[in-house]
Amino acid sequence: MTKESIKPEGEKIRNAVRWICDMLGSHPEKSRQQVIREAEIRFDLSPSECDFLDRKLVPTCNEVQ
Numbered sequence: 001m002t003k004e005s006i007k008p009e010g011e012k013i014r015n016a017v018r019w020i021c022d023m024l025g026s027h028p029e030k031s032r033q034q035v036i037r038e039a040e041i042r043f044d045l046s047p048s049e050c051d052f053l054d055r056k057l058v059p060t061c062n063e064v065q
Contacts, residue, residue, distance in 0.1 A: 016043040017057060 016039040023035045036057065040050045 010049070012043045012045060013049045013052065016040070016045060016049070016053070019043070020053070020057065 019042070020032075020035050020039045023030065023038070024032060027035070036053050039045070040053065045053070
C-alpha cells in the first residue's frame, strides 16, 4: 500500500473497510470512530492499516460501499 493510496491493498484491510461500512449502515447509533476501533481489533490490523483507516476511510466511508 502506498502512503497516499485511496484503495487499500491487502485482504484484511479490504474486509475491514467493507465491514465498517456495513456496520455504519446497519447501526447508525454507533460513531464512525467506535466502529473503526472495533474493526481494527476484529481484523487484527497493523498500525499502518489503522492509520490508513483514520486518514482515508472516515471522510469517504459512504462512498466505499
